[in-house]
Amino acid sequence: MPTPSPDPRPTEPETVIRLVGVEKIYRMGESEVRALDGVSLDIARGRFLAVMGSSGSGKSTLMNLLGCLDRPTAGCYTLEGCDMAGLDDNALSNIRLRRIGFIFQSFNLIPQLTVRENIELPLFYLGQESAASTKRAEKLAELVGLSGRLDHRPAQLSGGQQQRVAIARALVNDPAIILADEPTGNLDSKTGRQIMDLLTQCNADGKTIVMVTHEPRIAAYAHTRLFMSDGRVDRVEEGG
Amino acid sequence: MFNSHGWRNLQLGIKDLMLHKLRSFLTMLGVIFGVASVIAMLAVGEGASRQALEQIRRLGSNNIILTSVKPMADEGGQPQKNSYMSVYGLLEDDYLRICETIQEVKRVVPVRLIRKMATLGARNLELRVVGTTPDWFSLVSRPVLAGRVLNDSDTDQSSMVCVLTERGARRLLATESALGQKIRLGGSVFEVIGIVASAESSGGSLQAPDQSVDVYIPLNASLSRYGRRIAYRSSGSRDLEQVELHQILVEVTGERHVEEVALAVEAMLQRFHKKPDYKISVPLTLLRQAEATKRTFNIVLGSIAGISLLVGGIGIMNIMLASVTERTREIGIRRAIGARRSQIIMQFLIETVVLSGMGGVIGIGVGFIIPLAISWLSGMPTQVPLYGLALSFGISVLIGIVFGLYPAIRAANLHPIEALRHE
Numbered sequence: 001m002p003t004p005s006p007d008p009r010p011t012e013p014e015t016v017i018r019l020v021g022v023e024k025i026y027r028m029g030e031s032e033v034r035a036l037d038g039v040s041l042d043i044a045r046g047r048f049l050a051v052m053g054s055s056g057s058g059k060s061t062l063m064n065l066l067g068c069l070d071r072p073t074a075g076c077y078t079l080e081g082c083d084m085a086g087l088d089d090n091a092l093s094n095i096r097l098r099r100i101g102f103i104f105q106s107f108n109l110i111p112q113l114t115v116r117e118n119i120e121l122p123l124f125y126l127g128q129e130s131a132a133s134t135k136r137a138e139k140l141a142e143l144v145g146l147s148g149r150l151d152h153r154p155a156q157l158s159g160g161q162q163q164r165v166a167i168a169r170a171l172v173n174d175p176a177i178i179l180a181d182e183p184t185g186n187l188d189s190k191t192g193r194q195i196m197d198l199l200t201q202c203n204a205d206g207k208t209i210v211m212v213t214h215e216p217r218i219a220a221y222a223h224t225r226l227f228m229s230d231g232r233v234d235r236v237e238e239g240g
Numbered sequence: 241m242f243n244s245h246g247w248r249n250l251q252l253g254i255k256d257l258m259l260h261k262l263r264s265f266l267t268m269l270g271v272i273f274g275v276a277s278v279i280a281m282l283a284v285g286e287g288a289s290r291q292a293l294e295q296i297r298r299l300g301s302n303n304i305i306l307t308s309v310k311p312m313a314d315e316g317g318q319p320q321k322n323s324y325m326s327v328y329g330l331l332e333d334d335y336l337r338i339c340e341t342i343q344e345v346k347r348v349v350p351v352r353l354i355r356k357m358a359t360l361g362a363r364n365l366e367l368r369v370v371g372t373t374p375d376w377f378s379l380v381s382r383p384v385l386a387g388r389v390l391n392d393s394d395t396d397q398s399s400m401v402c403v404l405t406e407r408g409a410r411r412l413l414a415t416e417s418a419l420g421q422k423i424r425l426g427g428s429v430f431e432v433i434g435i436v437a438s439a440e441s442s443g444g445s446l447q448a449p450d451q452s453v454d455v456y457i458p459l460n461a462s463l464s465r466y467g468r469r470i471a472y473r474s475s476g477s478r479d480l481e482q483v484e485l486h487q488i489l490v491e492v493t494g495e496r497h498v499e500e501v502a503l504a505v506e507a508m509l510q511r512f513h514k515k516p517d518y519k520i521s522v523p524l525t526l527l528r529q530a531e532a533t534k535r536t537f538n539i540v541l542g543s544i545a546g547i548s549l550l551v552g553g554i555g556i557m558n559i560m561l562a563s564v565t566e567r568t569r570e571i572g573i574r575r576a577i578g579a580r581r582s583q584i585i586m587q588f589l590i591e592t593v594v595l596s597g598m599g600g601v602i603g604i605g606v607g608f609i610i611p612l613a614i615s616w617l618s619g620m621p622t623q624v625p626l627y628g629l630a631l632s633f634g635i636s637v638l639i640g641i642v643f644g645l646y647p648a649i650r651a652a653n654l655h656p657i658e659a660l661r662h663e
């Protein structure tokens with residue numbers, strides 16, 4: 001259950017993400033920007049959470065922290081019962097590789113690699129490239145409806161197709177959590193709906209999903225909507 | 241790291257480089273030229289020094305060669321008796337003194353050289369007539385093709401016999417049946433008793449004692465038949481010289497005695513010669529000098545090649561830094577997916593090593609062609625030393641690692657979020 005909780009409660013067994021009083025301050029010379037200003041929240045396993053809020057309210061900053069791409073200036077982040085504060089760069093890389101799948105607004109595929117190679121990339125870093133992994137990449141390509149495009153390059157695909165490759169790549173290592181920062185932001189509404197169908201399916205398969213979006217219609221796919229402003233959690237809406 | 245994963249890394253690295261074929265090739269050029277110049281310079285150096293060493297070895301590293309030289313007119317203590325005749329050089333007495341007084345000498349060979357017109361039947365040919373002793377044939381050992389060489393009784397009796405070299409015999413149309421025939425050398429007639437193989441080649445500044453076209457007669461016959469005076473005609477004027485021996489070849493019992501014997505011989509000659517009318521050359525010393533020269537040569541060439549490789553390495557580093565900047569976003573994506581820093585370093589390092597290694601391989605190819613072209617154009621001998629191949633390939637790989645490390649570390653240390661935001 002995502003609930004803003006200033007005082008830490010005993011961790012429920014199914015809690016995947018727990019933030020307690022997390023702050024992120026960017027210093028630029030004299031001035032400082034409080035991108036996150038005391039965020040506390042719990043996300044239980046299997047939830048689908050939409051993060052909403054105006055531009056500059058700290059949504060992406062939150063996602064980067066959740067994705068172990070950055071460290072909080074203050075506060076505590078526990079992922080699957082493990083405190084992130086004490087981990088070094090290699091350990092954080094390992095968590096990103098095994099437990100987290102990223103989906104970005106701008107797809108972020110590697111242009112010189114084929115669809116197949118892009119999907120297989122996490123397996124490559126896992127050191128698990130093999131015939132079995134090739135099968136897994138093909139299965140995921142089929143799941144996102146791109147079986148016929150395995151040897152194409154990203155530039156030869158439409159935006160929606162690229163985002164589906166990105167979803168396949170995010171799923172290939174079977175992560176516990178999917179983090180999607182405005183996954184439909186660059187897509188038309190029909191393609192956006194297809195992407196949301198895929199994400200809903202992932203969530204039904206047991207993945208915890210945290211998704212940033214502006215659009216209420218996209219946010220409606222989530223179980224819970226969390227509104228942010230000025231680096232703080234404004235309110236939380238249940239029901240989807 | 242070099243299991244199938246490393247192999248895949250290599251494949252991907254090559255693929256990335258193939259995306260920018262021209263750029264990769266241009267980047268490689270520095271290493272290609274560096275390695276090619278290393279190989280070419282080593283080949284030329286090796287060829288030249290081999291030639292020098294070979295020539296010196298043919299003189300024999302156990303030998304000391306004494307040669308008569310005409311002293312300068314103003315040199316020497318006493319004025320010459322006859323202004324139109326110069327008397328100088330090594331004497332038969334010098335030969336005898338060396339034989340009798342100097343230790344650790346295996347054999348001593350006196351040599352008297354006179355050019356004479358040789359006539360056999362209808363054929364004429366100017367030959368170098370070498371007056372010497374039987375020891376010549378032990379010191380300058382060439383296979384005997386027919387008959388026999390000079391022996392001690394020829395020396396004792398001043399026999400009018402001669403030994404031809406193969407090439408001289410062929411030019412005079414003398415065959416095996418020439419044995420026993422009479423050959424006219426200048427004013428005297430000699431009987432051909434044998435034919436020996438010719439020296440392989442003569443060229444360059446240093447020569448083996450024998451030439452490909454020689455005729456050998458007993459020293460005593462040379463002295464008695466042709467007299468001690470030798471007339472030369474040069475540009476209209478007539479020069480008269482009196483030279484007993486043109487050369488004395490001293491063979492020492494072992495290399496370790498060469499220098500002491502040379503000193504003893506020099507001391508003895510100094511005692512009996514008022515003028516510096518002789519020259520001592522010691523092939524072993526020349527050999528040592530040639531080897532030292534070769535070492536210096538290699539150091540100089542090596543530094544030049546090293547500088548060109550350094551320039552090649554800097555070129556690679558420059559391009560890799562540009563490549564890291566260009567691929568900042570890709571690096572961010574890889575890091576977000578979960579690549580460790582070491583994996584990013586590996587990716588870029590493999591690319592630079594492939595780049596420089598390929599440059600090395602191409603450079604070795606080019607480096608083989610350049611010396612061939614040099615040999616073909618100038619006739620200079622060249623030889624690509626095997627260690628040079630291993631050395632230059634090793635160096636080019638090392639250059640990839642050294643100059644690739646900094647760009648790779650820079651790539652790995654990019655902050656993932658900032659890298660992702662990079663356009």
Ligand SMILES: Nc1ncnc2c1ncn2[C@@H]1O[C@H](COP(=O)(O)OP(=O)(O)O)[C@@H](O)[C@H]1O
Pocket residue numbers: 026027028033034035053054055056057058059060061062
């Ligand atoms: N690297 C950074 N350096 C300085 N300020 C930053 C940086 N990243 C984000 N910010 C600031 O933090 C605030 C939150 O940004 P962000 O999380 O990207 O907002 P959102 O994604 O909700 O639009 C903004 O005011 C932004 O300017």
Ligand SMILES: [Mg+2]
Pocket residue numbers: 059060061
């Ligand atoms: Mg944002």
